Amino acid sequence: MACSGARTFNVLGDGQSGEVGQLAAGYLDQNTTLVTLSIGGNDARFSDIMKKCIDLQDPQLTTCPYSELDNQDPVTGEDAPGTTGNLKDWAPKWLHDTVRPRIVKTLTALHTAAPHAKIVLMGYPRLVEKDRSCFPGAYEDVENVWVRGLADNLASEMAGAVSDAGTWAVFSDPRTNFDGKAACGNPETIHAIVETGRERADTEAPAASMKTLHPKIAGARIYADTLEQTLKKM
Template identity: 30%
Template sequence: MKNPFRPSRAGRTLIAGAALLSAGAVLAPAGTAVASTAPKREFKAHYVALGDSYASAPLVPDQVDATCLRSNQNYPSLVAQSRGAALTDVSCSGATTADMTASQTDGVPAQLGALNRGTDLVTITIGGNDIGFSTVLGTCAQLTATDPTGTPCQTHYTSVYEDQISDAIDQTAPKVAQVLRAVHHRAPHAKVVVVGYPDLFPDDGVGCTSKTVPLAVGDFAWLRDKEKELNAMLFRQARKNGARYVNTYTPSIGHDLCKPTGERWIETFAPETPAAPVHPNAMGESVMATAVESALVRHTRHR
């Protein structure tokens, strides 16, 4: 059965460039106690970034890939800069788990093709497009006028017998697991990190009324819970499949799309700073990078 939540290509607006750094080795004359005067060339770990638009940072300056809407200030680029790693960034707006193993569109090959046995670090943010979250948000916005103080979107997607979004999340779980197994197969020596989604909606469930956030007041808490449910699924799949999970939700609480410009790390439906609607702006990507880097440092210390 066709997944009603998978957005169309035109609707998958959720989408820097690869900063390839050289690696080398120091050669010294054999059998001599005299230190070589040749300049040392630092080894650069190979880091591959996979995922969707929350990794690629669409419209955040500077955009370096027009097809995938990828920024050179996305969290993978910032992590690579911090660690001095050689980055191959194939994250792409609109990507789903299917695009890890198949071409997403003309000129955009399967993302897992960037991996090899020499890959040292892999980060991946995926799953939001599998459940069609951008389509859900569009539907919620359209329904707001029917009951602006109620829960028209929640009512649309749920009933006594089912919750369509929860069902879509459950259906996405084995797809994420399959991707993680494929990553380990292609990059058996890599540290694999699943990066969750930041806080999009007020964590206290209290909504905001604004032309730039056209959501019914009662739907904010439900949408918040659906995002937490998605992140919880990613956490479980990471643990079950030999990957670390990075929580970007908690560090971004209090900086959701309802906050004013300057405090807001997630843009509204009509962004006031360069970013895609309901996506991290430059500060949001920076906070995600910090969360990833902190997790990597903790992992190294506890090894």
């Protein structure tokens, strides 16, 4: 129920690329028995944070937990006045106070549209292994430790959102299944930085490809296995 790049407001209202919002598309009704989605990572601004940490354009910036982002309105994604302040202080508060309730609102709206369905919220892996040697030197160990911890924080808030929503919602956590296999892992099932082999819509060169830090085919298989494990427990 969530397209690539979607935030909660894309599910709840405004769609992407001229499409109607996913809820308004008419896929859900009283006959729906299962809904799956991954939502929250883009609301958490994980992509913006990773760009700050990797920072290919400004390699002397090596302390992304102490950098900041321009503010955005969580309801629209539009720019808002001011900045976040230090990411290490802002991110946990943003996840708990903003992202978690936005996920609850999304799950509740899905439940209203499909009242007889189980709703499975798919989580996110830790994107980069502890050995981050396949990444550029601008991405330091201290940053990777912080980013991996932030992924754990996001998982906790997503699980909390499911608990807040109701017994009809379930959290499916892929972190353990991806351990050792994320970017820089062996086998690597999440793309590290990809600069070549772009699809036709992937046009933002010299910026890294949209494949960067997204699952490879083998990673999609791990996601599917994680979902299957969750469904068997339901």
